[in-house]
Amino acid sequence: MSDTSTIVRTVLEEHGRLAVPVTGLDDATDLYAAGLTSHASVNVMLALEDAFDVEFPERLLKKATFGSLGAIVEAVDEIRVDA
Amino acid sequence: MSTVAAERTLSERVAEIARDVIGPAAADVDAKARFPHEAFAALKEIGAMSALVPVEEGGWGASLAEVGRATEELGRYCASTAMIFAMHQIQAACLVRHGRSPVFADLRRRLVEEQLLLASATTELGIGGDVRTSSCAVETVGDRYRLEKNAPVISYALHADAIFVTARATPDSPPSDQVLTVCLKEDLQLEPTSEWDTLGFRGTCSPGFVLRSEGPLTHVLDDPYGDMSARTMLPVSHSLWGHVWLGIADAAVETARRFVRKAARSKPGTTPPGALRLVEVVTQHQQLAELVHGAAARFDSVADDDDVLTSVGFAIAMNNVKLSASTLVIDIVTKSLLVVGIAGYREDGPFAMGRLVRDAYGGALMVNNDRIAGNTAQLLLVHKD
Numbered sequence: 410m411s412d413t414s415t416i417v418r419t420v421l422e423e424h425g426r427l428a429v430p431v432t433g434l435d436d437a438t439d440l441y442a443a444g445l446t447s448h449a450s451v452n453v454m455l456a457l458e459d460a461f462d463v464e465f466p467e468r469l470l471k472k473a474t475f476g477s478l479g480a481i482v483e484a485v486d487e488i489r490v491d492a
Numbered sequence: 493m494s495t496v497a498a499e500r501t502l503s504e505r506v507a508e509i510a511r512d513v514i515g516p517a518a519a520d521v522d523a524k525a526r527f528p529h530e531a532f533a534a535l536k537e538i539g540a541m542s543a544l545v546p547v548e549e550g551g552w553g554a555s556l557a558e559v560g561r562a563t564e565e566l567g568r569y570c571a572s573t574a575m576i577f578a579m580h581q582i583q584a585a586c587l588v589r590h591g592r593s594p595v596f597a598d599l600r601r602r603l604v605e606e607q608l609l610l611a612s613a614t615t616e617l618g619i620g621g622d623v624r625t626s627s628c629a630v631e632t633v634g635d636r637y638r639l640e641k642n643a644p645v646i647s648y649a650l651h652a653d654a655i656f657v658t659a660r661a662t663p664d665s666p667p668s669d670q671v672l673t674v675c676l677k678e679d680l681q682l683e684p685t686s687e688w689d690t691l692g693f694r695g696t697c698s699p700g701f702v703l704r705s706e707g708p709l710t711h712v713l714d715d716p717y718g719d720m721s722a723r724t725m726l727p728v729s730h731s732l733w734g735h736v737w738l739g740i741a742d743a744a745v746e747t748a749r750r751f752v753r754k755a756a757r758s759k760p761g762t763t764p765p766g767a768l769r770l771v772e773v774v775t776q777h778q779q780l781a782e783l784v785h786g787a788a789a790r791f792d793s794v795a796d797d798d799d800v801l802t803s804v805g806f807a808i809a810m811n812n813v814k815l816s817a818s819t820l821v822i823d824i825v826t827k828s829l830l831v832v833g834i835a836g837y838r839e840d841g842p843f844a845m846g847r848l849v850r851d852a853y854g855g856a857l858m859v860n861n862d863r864i865a866g867n868t869a870q871l872l873l874v875h876k877d
Binding site for chain 1: 753756757758760761
């Protein structure tokens with residue numbers, strides 16, 4: 410598991426308010442089906458920005474970005490490459 | 493010009509210069525109250541001084557809306573640079589729209605080729621800041637003009653290639669019968685009478701001078717100044733100044749947004765206290781943006797319609813733009829400062845807002861809002877629509 414993935418899982422556990430523990434999810438699990446609300450996804454994003462010291466650009470502020478652990482990791486890695 | 497460069501708009505290119513060249517110098521320009529040389533060297537490189545000159549004469553052929561957007565981009569990074577740019581474009585607009593003789597066509601050619609910087613001397617000592625009256629007058633000596641004006645402020649006078657000067661048409665003319673004379677640098681003598689050490693817009697370098705000039709009579713613009721004022725100066729000034737203030741507001745709002753985001757990040761789940769006030773700030777910012785963009789678009793849509801431009805309703809509308817925009821910017825900047833708090837009050841650090849606050853207060857004072865309100869009050873007595 411990559412460093413990014415570990416931190417993303419920690420952030421999601423803390424701020425995602427999911428109905429199930431994050432440890433039981435694989436990278437492709439639909440987070441919205443797992444109970445992620447749009448309000449919680451904003452908090453997840455803010456916490457990720459703080460944890461990685463990045464800013465999510467406008468183009469990544471869409472539902473799909475937070476659709477799964479894999480999608481979030483991909484987005485964070487993409488921002489960190491750009492930064 | 494390469495194809496790629498040609499495809500980019502004036503404001504896009506100006507935005508890039510503003511970010512890379514002008515922003516980094518802005519604090520120094522402000523601290524030393526010095527002319528932003530690096531800004532204008534870069535703007536001249538892309539031919540921005542001839543933005544309003546038609547394409548067939550070698551300029552950008554830009555609309556007022558486009559020049560406004562460029563001005564706004566400058567205002568985000570350095571209000572002094574934006575203000576100088578705006579004031580230059582106001583004179584350029586007069587040259588483009590009112591300079592019909594071959595002499596002025598030649599001056600436009602020089603504006604394109606040499607990227608001249610144009611300034612203006614409109615206010616005069618002893619007339620209380622009313623730019624629509626003059627006490628000095630154009631004297632005619634053979635085929636030459638001669639004039640002397642005691643001007644309490646002439647912005648960037650010492651850096652300009654020409655100064656557009658208002659004066660009575662003849663020594664026998666009444667105060668309101670004015671003409672505009674293009675005084676070239678080589679025809680000018682400037683005797684400083686004061687310093688420029690102000691709260692804001694420090695880089696515009698606008699001390700007072702006794703201006704003396706002598707040159708060919710052909711340098712006096714044909715149209716009466718009153719006409720040029722209504723058709724060009726008034727709408728172009730208020731639109732472009734508005735974009736300067738909008739640029740200041742853009743920067744303040746951006747600072748407040750950055751601050752709130754940072755606060756939110758450190759405590760996800762709790763909306764930071766400044767977030768609600770940010771809503772208020774963003775709402776007012778939208779009002780200002782729509783107002784100012786709308787003013788420029790409105791001018792562009794009637795730019796050749798003299799009936800509209802010289803109507804009472806249009807003059808009132810442009811006065812209103814000035815009054816609203818110059819007060820909104822103060823509101824936006826001071827409320828943004830409340831959002832940012834002490835981090836904005838500091839003169840150091842990434843959220844420092846001191847320069848924005850000082851610059852924001854300039855708008856209501858330059859051509860004082862009370863004077864403009866007085867003018868509108870008079871116009872409203874006859875306005876029926």
